[in-house]
Amino acid sequence: NAGVTQTPKFQVLKTGQSMTLQCAQDMNHEYMSWYRQDPGMGLRLIHYSVGAGITDQGEVPNGYNVSRSTTEDFPLRLLSAAPSQTSVYFCASRNNWEAFFGQGTRLTVV
Amino acid sequence: SQQGEEDPQALSIQEGENATMNCSYKTSINNLQWYRQNSGRGLVHLILIRSNEREKHSGRLRVTLDTSKKSSSLLITASRAADTASYFCAPSNQAGTALIFGKGTTLSVSS
Numbered sequence: 379n380a381g382v383t384q385t386p387k388f389q390v391l392k393t394g395q396s397m398t399l400q401c402a403q404d405m406n407h408e409y410m411s412w413y414r415q416d417p418g419m420g421l422r423l424i425h426y427s428v429g430a431g432i433t434d435q436g437e438v439p440n441g442y443n444v445s446r447s448t449t450e451d452f453p454l455r456l457l458s459a460a461p462s463q464t465s466v467y468f469c470a471s472r473n474n475w476e477a478f479f480g481q482g483t484r485l486t487v488v
Numbered sequence: 489s490q491q492g493e494e495d496p497q498a499l500s501i502q503e504g505e506n507a508t509m510n511c512s513y514k515t516s517i518n519n520l521q522w523y524r525q526n527s528g529r530g531l532v533h534l535i536l537i538r539s540n541e542r543e544k545h546s547g548r549l550r551v552t553l554d555t556s557k558k559s560s561s562l563l564i565t566a567s568r569a570a571d572t573a574s575y576f577c578a579p580s581n582q583a584g585t586a587l588i589f590g591k592g593t594t595l596s597v598s599s
Contacts, residue, residue, distance in 0.1 A: 420590050
């Protein structure tokens with residue numbers, strides 16, 4: 379079982395560059411979310427989706443875009459990376475009872 | 489915000505002792521979940537308690553929920569060194585569409 383797959387695992391960007399963090403799940407879950415985790419801050423919700431074609435903002439959406447064209451995929455786009463976006467990013471997919479997390483993407487913006 | 493606030497931020501105990509972590513939240517919830525994170529890895533689901541439940545058990549875990557006080561607690565009995573991790577509570581919003589995590593409690597269990 380693949381579960382939730384995030385790519386890449388590590389990434390270094392220069393300020394102003396754009397990139398897409400990929401997230402795919404094979405559990406046919408409707409709910410998917412993106413979180414960022416910074417030291418001492420816990421996990422903060424960036425964007426979430428309740429099904430294909432439906433997305434909504436979380437706690438810290440600025441600087442990030444998402445789309446959900448299929449049930450399986452939920453990519454997170456950074457349009458113009460900033461040093462403040464240096465963080466570990468987690469994608470999660472869930473049913474009504476529990477969330478399943480990917481292994482994370484460690485992003486550094488220099 | 490539904491954010492859970494865990495207390496204490498850090499907890500150090502000896503193997504065999506019990507560990508209790510508390511969570512407070514702000515508004516009505518559909519359910520509340522607890523997760524565990526080993527260093528640098530993704531979170532793993534531990535247990536879910538629904539808003540109409542008061543207590544739930546799973547192995548060495550016991551979770552309580554007091555909706556009148558908007559609080560929950562996680563008790564780990566007979567702790568082991570392998571329980572060393574960060575623990576997060578995640579209240580679900582009333583619609584059940586989003587989980588908002590707190591900052592977590594870092595548990596260290598020494599042998």
